[in-house]
Amino acid sequence: MAVLELVHYGNPILRKKCKPVNDFSNLSKFVDDMYDTMYEEEGLGLAANQVGNDINLFVIDISHIDDNEFQRLFINGEIISGSGESYFSEGCLSIPEITLEVKRPETIVFKYQDIKGDWIEEEFDGLLARAIQHEIDHLNGVLIIDRVPELKKVTIGQELRKIKENSEIKMRQKSENQGLVI
Ligand code: ZN
Numbered sequence: 001m002a003v004l005e006l007v008h009y010g011n012p013i014l015r016k017k018c019k020p021v022n023d024f025s026n027l028s029k030f031v032d033d034m035y036d037t038m039y040e041e042e043g044l045g046l047a048a049n050q051v052g053n054d055i056n057l058f059v060i061d062i063s064h065i066d067d068n069e070f071q072r073l074f075i076n077g078e079i080i081s082g083s084g085e086s087y088f089s090e091g092c093l094s095i096p097e098i099t100l101e102v103k104r105p106e107t108i109v110f111k112y113q114d115i116k117g118d119w120i121e122e123e124f125d126g127l128l129a130r131a132i133q134h135e136i137d138h139l140n141g142v143l144i145i146d147r148v149p150e151l152k153k154v155t156i157g158q159e160l161r162k163i164k165e166n167s168e169i170k171m172r173q174k175s176e177n178q179g180l181v182i
Helices: 028-041 126-139 150-155 157-178
Strands: 045-047 057-060 072-083 086-091 099-104 107-113 119-125
Touching: 028 045, 028 057, 045 126, 057 126, 072 126, 086 126, 099 126, 107 126, 119 126, 150 157
Parallel strands: none
Antiparallel strands: 045 057, 057 072, 072 107, 086 099, 107 119
16 A cells, blocks of 8 residues: 655646556556545545646545445546536645635546556446546646636635645755755
């Protein structure tokens, strides 16, 4: 078991479009660590770039509300279509302590690969559809703050600046530490 370090708003990896997964032979350790990290941080979902790995993979576990949705893994996912609309208050592990009302399609058809690389197309609604859309946004470099009106973004500007500053300090410390290999 290993809990990975989360990256926060301000780290450029959260703004990158993540690379497709081509090699499915060696994913299980990283996927296990993703689950460990998600449970430790008490999130419903986690995208690979939130732990500093820019590959197209995310995990979700909403088994607290639906037994069938324990440890779902989605690789190289793509939203095929969406319908309806709903508003829901979303938080994000990469933007601590901020929740925003985000409008998204209620139902989606989603195509993805499983851990063996097999393609699956499935329809999702409710919380799972919501979580998938949040995570796939991450893998495309999109955050919840991009999904709300500009005026709302202004009201949380100070908190966002603080998170960004802390994130930049952390990145600076990390690169300095890497310079101290003796
Ligand atoms: Zn998030």
